[in-house]
Amino acid sequence: MSNTGPESEYEPLFQNANHIVVFTGAGISAESGVPTFRSPDGIWAKFKPEELANINAFMSNPERVWEWYQHRRDIVEKAEPNSGHYAIVELERIFDRVDIITQNVDGLHIRAGSTHVYELHGSLHAHRCLNCSTPYTLSLKEQGVPHCPSCGGLIRPGVVWFGEDLPSAIWQQAEEATRSCDIFLSVGTSTVVYPAAQLPFLALSLGKHVVEVNPEPTDLSRQANIALRGPAGEMLPKLVEELRRTRK
Numbered sequence: 066m067s068n069t070g071p072e073s074e075y076e077p078l079f080q081n082a083n084h085i086v087v088f089t090g091a092g093i094s095a096e097s098g099v100p101t102f103r104s105p106d107g108i109w110a111k112f113k114p115e116e117l118a119n120i121n122a123f124m125s126n127p128e129r130v131w132e133w134y135q136h137r138r139d140i141v142e143k144a145e146p147n148s149g150h151y152a153i154v155e156l157e158r159i160f161d162r163v164d165i166i167t168q169n170v171d172g173l174h175i176r177a178g179s180t181h182v183y184e185l186h187g188s189l190h191a192h193r194c195l196n197c198s199t200p201y202t203l204s205l206k207e208q209g210v211p212h213c214p215s216c217g218g219l220i221r222p223g224v225v226w227f228g229e230d231l232p233s234a235i236w237q238q239a240e241e242a243t244r245s246c247d248i249f250l251s252v253g254t255s256t257v258v259y260p261a262a263q264l265p266f267l268a269l270s271l272g273k274h275v276v277e278v279n280p281e282p283t284d285l286s287r288q289a290n291i292a293l294r295g296p297a298g299e300m301l302p303k304l305v306e307e308l309r310r311t312r313k
C-alpha cells in the first residue's frame with residue numbers, strides 16, 4: 066500500500082503503538098541546507114567517496130580529507146534543525162518510547178532536542194587519534210590536521226568510513242530498538258548503505274509496521290506498509306498533527 070499524504074488510512078497502524086523507531090538519513094537534513102549524498106546535486110555528485118570517505122584516502126592525503134570535513138562542519142554549524150527534526154521531537158509527547166536511529170553525522174536531532182539518538186555513522190563533532198583512539202577535542206584556532214597529545218598520531222574525524230565497522234554498542238542498541246518497536250519510520254534515506262539499511266528490512270521481517278517518508282522511491286518503498294511521498298519537513302509535521310488529533 067502506498068500513499069501520497071498522511072491520510073486517515075494509516076491511523077489504525079498508529080492507534081495502539083507505544084514504541085516508535087525513527088530511522089533517518091541525509092534527506093531529513095536537506096531542508097536545513099545540509100547536502101545529501103546521492104541526490105543529483107548531492108555530495109557524491111561532486112566528490113568521489115573512495116577519495117574522501119575511507120581510511121586509505123585519509124592515510125594518503127590527510128590534509129585534503131581534513132579540509133573536506135572542515136568544510137562540512139562549517140555547513141552544519143551554520144545550519145539549524147528544521148520542522149522535520151522538530152516533529153520527531155514531538156513524537157515523544159505521543160509515544161511512550163521513541164528511539165532515533167540516524168545515519169547522519171550532523172548532530173541536528175540532538176540539537177533539535179530528541180532524547181534517545183543513536184548515531185550509527187559517528188559525528189562530525191567527534192575526533193580521535195588514528196593511532197591510540199584517544200578522543201580529541203578540536204579547538205577553534207586549529208589549522209590543518211592536529212596531532213595526538215598522547216602519542217603524536219594523526220587526529221581523524223569520528224565518522225564511520227566505508228569498510229569500517231559501526232560502533233558496536235550503538236549498533237546493538239539500534240538493533241534492539243528495531244526488534245522491540247511497534248512502528249518503524251524510515252525518513253530521508255536511500256536505504257543503500259549497509260549494515261544500516263538492514264534495519265528497515267529486519268523490522269519488516271519481524272512483522273513491524275514500516276512507514277517511509279521520502280520524495281523519491283527507494284528499495285524499501287515497495288515493501289513498506291505506507292510510503293509517504295514528500296519532503297520530511299512537510300510530511301512529518303502533518304503526521305504528528307494527525308496523530309495528536311487521533312490518539313487521545
Ligand code: BJW
Nearest residue numbers: 090091092101102103168227228253254255258259296297
Ligand atoms: C529527502 C529529502 C527531504 C531528499 N525529505 N527525504 C561492496 C564493496 C565494498 C563495500 C560494500 C559493498 N557492499 C556493501 C558494502 C559495505 C558498505 C556499503 O554499504 N556500501 C554500499 C554503498 C554498496 N558499507 C560499509 O562499508 C559500512 N561498514 C561495513 O560494512 O563494515 C563491514 C566491512 C568491513 C570491511 C570491509 C567491508 C565491510 C560502513 C558504511 C559507512 C557509511 N559512511 C557514510 C559516510 C559517513 C561519514 C561522512 O558523512 O562523511 O555515511 S557514506 C554516506 O551514506 C553516509 C550516510 O550516512 C550513508 C547513507 O546515505 P543516506 O543518508 O541514505 O543519504 P542519501 O544521499 O543516499 O539519500 C538521501 C535520501 O533522502 C534520498 O532517498 C532522497 O530522495 C531523500 N531526500 N530530500 C526526505 N527533503
Ligand code: ZN
Nearest residue numbers: 194197213216
Ligand atoms: Zn594517540
